[in-house]
Amino acid sequence: MNAYQPRPESHAFILMEVLRAPEVLAELPALAEHAEPALLTQVIEEAGRFVGEVLSPLNRAGDEVGAQWKAGSVTMPPGFRDAYQAFWRAGWPSLACATEDGGQGLPTALEAVLHEMLNAANHGWTMAPGLLHGAYECLKHHASDEIKARYLEKLATGEWLATMCLTEPHAGSDLGLVRTRATPLPDGRFALSGTKIFISGGEHDLSDNIVHLVLARLPDAPPGPRGLSLFVVPKFDESGHRSAVHCERIEDKMGIHASPTCVLRFDEATASLVGEPGKGLNAMFVMMNAARLLVGLQGIGLLDAAWQKASAYAQERRQMRAPGSASRAGEADAIALHPAMQRILLTQRAWIDTGRVLAYRTALELDIQKHHPDAARREAAARWCSLVTPVLKSAWTEQAFIGASACLQVFGGHGYVREWGIEQHVRDARVAMIYEGTNEIQAIDLLIRKTLPDGAAALQTLLAELQADLTAMPEALAAHDAVQGFSDFVRSQVLPMVTAADAPADRAHWLADDFLRAFALVLMAWASARLAATPGAGDAPAAFWRFVWPEFDLRLRLMRSTLGAP
Template identity: 80%
Template sequence: MNVYQPRTSEHAFVLFDVLRAHERLAELPAMSEHADTALLLQVIDEAGRFVGEVVAPLNRSGDEIGAQWKAGAVTMPPGFRESYQAFWQAGWPSLACAVEDGGQGLPTVVEAVLHEQLNAANHGWTMAPGLLHGAYECIRHHGSDALKARYLNKLASGEWLATMCLTEPHAGSDLGLVQTKAVPLANGRFALSGTKIFISGGEHDLSDNIVHLVLARLPDAPPGPKGLSLFLVPKFEADGQRSAVHCERIEEKMGIHASPTCVMRFDEAAASIVGEPGKGLNAMFVMMNAARLLVGLQGIGLLDAAWQKANAYAQERRQMRAPGSSKAGRADVIALHPAIQRILQTQRAWIAAGRVIAYRTALELDTQKHHPDAAKREAAARWCSLVTPVLKSAWTEQAFCGASACLQVFGGHGYVREWGIEQHVRDARVAMIYEGTNEIQAIDLLVRKTLPDGAAALQTLLAELAAEPGQSQRTRQALQAFSAFVQEQVVPHADAGPDQPFWLADDFLRSLALLLMAWAWDRLATAPDVEATAHAAFWRWVWPEFDMRMGMMNTTLKTGQPAPAML
């Protein structure tokens, strides 16, 4: 009961029965040879086997032992280095990387399935390779030929791991306050000095080298975010010399104990610039956007892992007779009790809908890159831009709240470590914070991606969803109502006060999340063998909450005051 096991048949159901991924991929010349259902199923099954047999069994010991810091070096928990070496040598990090870079050229959605499984199995372990693909894409699109030759293959294969060094003690969400300096050197490189905090995997013994991607400021750079440039600092140079990069300590955290969250100090470390001076955020956002999709998948995976534990326990734990039971005095398994069914079915509804949305997003990423039709590429980019912040925010929040609800199924047993459910609650909490807090995601969606174009992109997305075959009348009505509300109320009143959109942002994102779930469940309902109990559970609460959120936004717009926060 304590060890998660991937259920690859569920992943395959969403991919092939619901989303028809093989048909979508067949439209892409670069992916057509990988559109074979049997091939994709084989990869997913093998991934599930590796994750279940190699990574999942290390979850509890990794949490209890944790990463250990001593004199600047970090030792990972027993079994972590060996399992990671087996992971990259088997080719798992390179699934979606380009063949010319040593990758396998498989669809992004296959990598998405793998990362959902990995995060469900062992969140702390998966933090290490979690940034690999983003770092690879960053170097591939913005690195010089010399940087590509040195680092691209190593990152694509996963032989070397990477970090994303943004945050400083005084600069979290506001990266314009970054003070780390990069001074030009005569040899064309830079001397980089400063301190970065909350750096996942900043130091460890999993790989033989670590590639640090660091935001810093050139001497003549203007203040604010436009003055930032991106630099690469390796742990070891090509000649084997150790860079002037030091791990000062690792944080003692609520969860993900197996992932070293480091304070990193750069003492005039030799650095190479990535991309153009002053365009560091442009290059870094390639990495951040990839990371945000993966964090959304963390939410789905962690919720699934918590549900697996709670469901297994509920099928075995006998207590009082369930309401409606025909045998007086009989002790029934608690899975028959309505209160427990409500908890379990609700989480299943979130998991199933989240998979549809996340896997669709991964398919759109490949469409955006490879489709020969410019209009299809534009539509894919619109989906990814608007849906990614919703996926990251709503499903990481549900991972924490849902894991806590799953703990409730265990009663007092859930509050002790023996059953393993409390680890999921602790581990899941961080996903609401990193890669842009959930509040930042809501602001990004409304203030940066909806209002600047008068909600034109969002209106188009909502119309496309409503026009898809299989959508129920209620979902179409809700999509149209939300579209009208945005056009008639939100956009015209956006400038009623400088803080007006910010008061709306959280309810706005949640409303869109509920609409996307309704769209997803309509898609699920048209596929064979849909999960009837989770389907019914979803429709019981989605529209009441949607109506409530719309009412809260109406109140905010009319009064100019924020509606109360939801508990």
């Protein structure tokens, strides 16, 4: 009961039956050869086999032993290095990387499925390769040919791991406060000095090298975020010497004990500039946006792992007679028959299945944005990814924590005891609401940066596209009305009252969290309709409308109150 087991058929069903991925991929010249259902299914099944046989059994020890720091070096829990070496040698990190860089050139959607499984099985271990694809894309788009020649294939294959070094003790989400300095050297490189904190995988023994991507400030740089440049610093340089990057300690955390969260000190470490001076955030956002989708998948995976445990326990645990039970007097029923437990389990199932639909579609849209021959279709894909990614990151990581706690409730007192394994999911899930841009920042990004500047034009276009899709499903009237209702609310309430000349400057900020959550529920309504229109979808669509959708009215009332509307 303690070990998560992937169910490849569930992932394949949503990707290929609900989202019809083979048809979507067949329209992309670069991926058409990988559109065969048999190939997609085989990759998903093999991923499930690796995750279930290799990673799931390490999760408990990873949590109990944790990463160990000693004299600047970090030793990972037993079995972790062997698992990682098997992982990259089997080609899993390279799924969606370009073939010319040592990758396999497969669809991004397969990488999404893989990472959901990895996080569900072993969140702490998966933190290490979680940044690989983002680092690869960052260097591929912004680095010089010299840097690409040294690092790109190593990152594409996963032979070397990577970090993202942004945060400093005085500068959390406000990157404009970064103080790490980059001093030019005679050979064209730079000497980096400063301290970075909360660096996931900043030091470990999983791979033979670690590539640090570091935000720092040149001597003549202006203050604020526009003065930041991006640099690459390897743990070991090309001659095999260790760089002047020191792991001063690892944090003692609430969860993800197997992931070393490091304090790194750069002591005039030799670095190379990535991209143009002062354009570091532009380059780094490539990595951050990739990471945000993966964090949304973390939320879905962790919630699924918690649901698996709670569902299995509910089938076995017998307590009292359930209402309406046919059991004889004095007999106890499995608690899975009790309505209170059914509500908990069905609610989480609705979040998991609709989240998969949205996350896997986002992965497909990333490939469409990159490869579709029609410019208008590429633009639509970019719009989807821009608006939906912050929702996935925020809403599903929040639900992972709330839902894991609800799943713990199914166990009663046993859930609070470590031997059952459910409490680890609650502890592990909490961090996903914080890193890669807090959930509050995701909400601000959605409303203030992506909705208000164009008068909600992009959002309304996306909502219209959802409505058009729903029109083809006559049984989806409720979902159609849900999308239309949100569209009308944005047009009639949000825009006029936030953009009015006399509106308080902070009104939109107060509104942002409820706005994102309401939009998440609307997206779930569409996803539920797609599920309901696909035979074999199970109980999730009905559970969504019964247990999850009523929250939408609450969010509208909260927004009306914030807006000062009657």
